[in-house]
Amino acid sequence: MEFSYIFWWVIAWMIFWALVGSFVTRRIYLHRDLDTSNATFVGSMLGAATGPFGLAPLWMKSPDLTNRFVVFPALGAVTLIAAAFAFADPSNNCVANGSFVASQIVNGLIIGIIYGFMALGLSLIFSILGVVSFAHGEFYMVGGMITYFATVVWFPGLNPALGILIACAMTFALGAAFERMFLTPMYEGKIERPVEYGILVTFGLAFTVQYFVQAVAGANPVKTQRYIDFPRLRWPSAEDPWLVKSSRGNMELFDTVSISNPRFTAAVMCILVLCALLYFLHRTWTGKALRAVSQDREAAAIAGINPDRMNMLAFALGGMIAALAGAMLVQAFSWLPQVGNIPAMRSFVIVVLGGLGSLPGAFLGGIIVGLVEAAGTGCIPDAQKAASYIPAYGMIVLTLTLLLRPTGLFGRRFASGTHGKF
Amino acid sequence: MKKHHTPQLAGVALIAFFALFPFIYSAGDYDYIMHIAITGFFYAILASSWSMLAGYAGQFSFGHIGFMGVGAYTTALFCHYLYLSPEPTNICTEFLIGEQYLILVNPIGVTSSTLTQDCLRQALSIWDGSVQITPMPVWLGIILGTIMGGIFGLLIGLLVLRLRAAYLALFTLGFAEILRATISAEILITRGQAGIELPHLFDNGITLFGHAFTRTDKLPPYFAMFFLLLLCLGILAWLAKSKFGLFVRALREDQDAAAALGVNTTRYKVLVFVITTMMAAAAGAMQAHYVGIITPNNLFLLQMSLVVAMAVIGGVENFVAAAIGAIVIEFVLEMLRNSFDIGGITVDMTIWRLVIFGILLMLTLRFSRNGLILPLIEHFTRGHVAKETVAKRAAGASS
Numbered sequence: 001m002e003f004s005y006i007f008w009w010v011i012a013w014m015i016f017w018a019l020v021g022s023f024v025t026r027r028i029y030l031h032r033d034l035d036t037s038n039a040t041f042v043g044s045m046l047g048a049a050t051g052p053f054g055l056a057p058l059w060m061k062s063p064d065l066t067n068r069f070v071v072f073p074a075l076g077a078v079t080l081i082a083a084a085f086a087f088a089d090p091s092n093n094c095v096a097n098g099s100f101v102a103s104q105i106v107n108g109l110i111i112g113i114i115y116g117f118m119a120l121g122l123s124l125i126f127s128i129l130g131v132v133s134f135a136h137g138e139f140y141m142v143g144g145m146i147t148y149f150a151t152v153v154w155f156p157g158l159n160p161a162l163g164i165l166i167a168c169a170m171t172f173a174l175g176a177a178f179e180r181m182f183l184t185p186m187y188e189g190k191i192e193r194p195v196e197y198g199i200l201v202t203f204g205l206a207f208t209v210q211y212f213v214q215a216v217a218g219a220n221p222v223k224t225q226r227y228i229d230f231p232r233l234r235w236p237s238a239e240d241p242w243l244v245k246s247s248r249g250n251m252e253l254f255d256t257v258s259i260s261n262p263r264f265t266a267a268v269m270c271i272l273v274l275c276a277l278l279y280f281l282h283r284t285w286t287g288k289a290l291r292a293v294s295q296d297r298e299a300a301a302i303a304g305i306n307p308d309r310m311n312m313l314a315f316a317l318g319g320m321i322a323a324l325a326g327a328m329l330v331q332a333f334s335w336l337p338q339v340g341n342i343p344a345m346r347s348f349v350i351v352v353l354g355g356l357g358s359l360p361g362a363f364l365g366g367i368i369v370g371l372v373e374a375a376g377t378g379c380i381p382d383a384q385k386a387a388s389y390i391p392a393y394g395m396i397v398l399t400l401t402l403l404l405r406p407t408g409l410f411g412r413r414f415a416s417g418t419h420g421k422f
Numbered sequence: 423m424k425k426h427h428t429p430q431l432a433g434v435a436l437i438a439f440f441a442l443f444p445f446i447y448s449a450g451d452y453d454y455i456m457h458i459a460i461t462g463f464f465y466a467i468l469a470s471s472w473s474m475l476a477g478y479a480g481q482f483s484f485g486h487i488g489f490m491g492v493g494a495y496t497t498a499l500f501c502h503y504l505y506l507s508p509e510p511t512n513i514c515t516e517f518l519i520g521e522q523y524l525i526l527v528n529p530i531g532v533t534s535s536t537l538t539q540d541c542l543r544q545a546l547s548i549w550d551g552s553v554q555i556t557p558m559p560v561w562l563g564i565i566l567g568t569i570m571g572g573i574f575g576l577l578i579g580l581l582v583l584r585l586r587a588a589y590l591a592l593f594t595l596g597f598a599e600i601l602r603a604t605i606s607a608e609i610l611i612t613r614g615q616a617g618i619e620l621p622h623l624f625d626n627g628i629t630l631f632g633h634a635f636t637r638t639d640k641l642p643p644y645f646a647m648f649f650l651l652l653l654c655l656g657i658l659a660w661l662a663k664s665k666f667g668l669f670v671r672a673l674r675e676d677q678d679a680a681a682a683l684g685v686n687t688t689r690y691k692v693l694v695f696v697i698t699t700m701m702a703a704a705a706g707a708m709q710a711h712y713v714g715i716i717t718p719n720n721l722f723l724l725q726m727s728l729v730v731a732m733a734v735i736g737g738v739e740n741f742v743a744a745a746i747g748a749i750v751i752e753f754v755l756e757m758l759r760n761s762f763d764i765g766g767i768t769v770d771m772t773i774w775r776l777v778i779f780g781i782l783l784m785l786t787l788r789f790s791r792n793g794l795i796l797p798l799i800e801h802f803t804r805g806h807v808a809k810e811t812v813a814k815r816a817a818g819a820s821s
Contacts, residue, residue: 208780
């Protein structure tokens, strides 16, 4: 960076006013007997974005903190950081190079959709069972592994769609069996601290599955072929200028943004399955029962729904969603038994960011984390360091979320059970 | 009441056994067994302090291995970058302290030392053996590592104050991961995946009771680690017996109720975090000096899984059970290393043993939630109490 001191001074200024804003705003709102649930967040964001100029009127008038106050200061703070970065380092690739920025944003969006889809499974499990599954990354890994084995080792030349179906079916069965065997004692009140038990026992599953796969499949990275080739295309005309150009493994938009085939197909698949899932959750009896259980167990039981059955379905379905994400990405990345660790961490971050148990929150959180990672890898000057720090970007998001707004974007209060306790 | 003293006697016998073991045992694999024992003690410290944090205080932190790494890396960096010299080098950053110059070696990462040497090596080649530099004492590094672990524990403890259960587990896991990512990425300072070499625990050898030990002898580190374990267990026992133990258990059961009864929940939550992380850091620093190298791979999630599994299988609600569990499991895991053949298929036990271990962890959680060793201890201490209670209740119900 050329003028890195500008950047760090702006950051220090923002942090200072964010701290002042968060503490003082909460104090003032408490003092005036107003709703303080958003006060810390709005105070810190407004402080970061505008400094004393925005905070002073807020403190004087202390308006109702509606969603407008939640969204705009946050956007302002992000803009300010971006502007400070642009001034501090004008020759940086992600300031000076417009096509690079567009490419990063599009790729961040695409990978964010996949992240969000995977986190959706974790959120589904949490909203029904009240357990954060520490084995989520392992379901992702197993999904990819089974797809590889089905299409390459067991039945060479098998249609990849069938391989993915096999992977989904097997992980669904694994999830259901594990839930029946190990999670059932949680519901009967036999355990003193069910949440901790859930964490530990899924942790045990993760450990076992990871080494089981390593023992069976070995520690060499594997990868499948592309599932589908793009058609060769040049649109609208064969001559320049063109808007879309595609070869078999790659697609280019507007001569600037390049999208690789495996990620694109994975994202499209994720959106399709997401639509199917939404249809299932909102239009079928079982899906409605699932949502009912997530809202209020006892009321659902009175209405004739068996909550235990829904627990099994939710855990199996959540695991299967992760496995599907893995099955789609095994064509893009090299697959190892340890490959699930970072996606699992990322899913945790996304789920907390979106609000534990919130499905739209998980999806939106996924896109945000995808964009943040794209910005982080693109903008940090030293490319090697930028890649090493990938797990850290999500953690910064997580820390900020937990400090400022522990309920996440769409957090809600749960009627019963162990949910929402933090 | 005779039964009541069995655990104490067993404890004394166990301590005596481990204290005498190196003198009695004299088979050919002496060094190997001693190495396993030292590693077992190391894991015992981690598992018992984790059981204080998770089992007593109910704070399920998955960052324990990260704090271990803080301790290890602090002493590694301290011993790697600071030296004392009677002469100024005039190349390095240096401060005059009394008669000696404190030399701060400039970080050069993992570049080949023959091409770009750091400033101290350049100075040494200029002096050509005429000046003797002194490395920093190992014990000071371990103490600094412990303190640094406590500082990190304080900061993280303050950050996670409001978090419960799943949020706490996620955040601490994230802390460990971020630490590992940072250490792997900052190659210039930490040498990344190559790891930092440390001086051995007793680098110049040590003479005990007229017997000179070289630096690779296993006996001195064995007793160093053993005494550290005893020290940690002693502190934990004292804490568990005192008001502190009562308060943190009250925190675990119901934080709001504890606060209503006048327990300063904030202070005790942070305090238990700081104490246990300091223990983890001390263990990490000593183990790093014993092994002689620390790499980011020592902070992997696998290590944390091992600590958790050891504590759970031993019995997470009793730190002695967790410590014994750790030592036993370390030995069993090492014994299971031998691969064997069934019908022409080689079973690679180096990996299958971990699968078995994972299944054992899940089964222990499912069917014997207090672990496998804690029930044994409780059988001798509280068995009669439980029986009395049952008898009283039965009498009360019938009357």
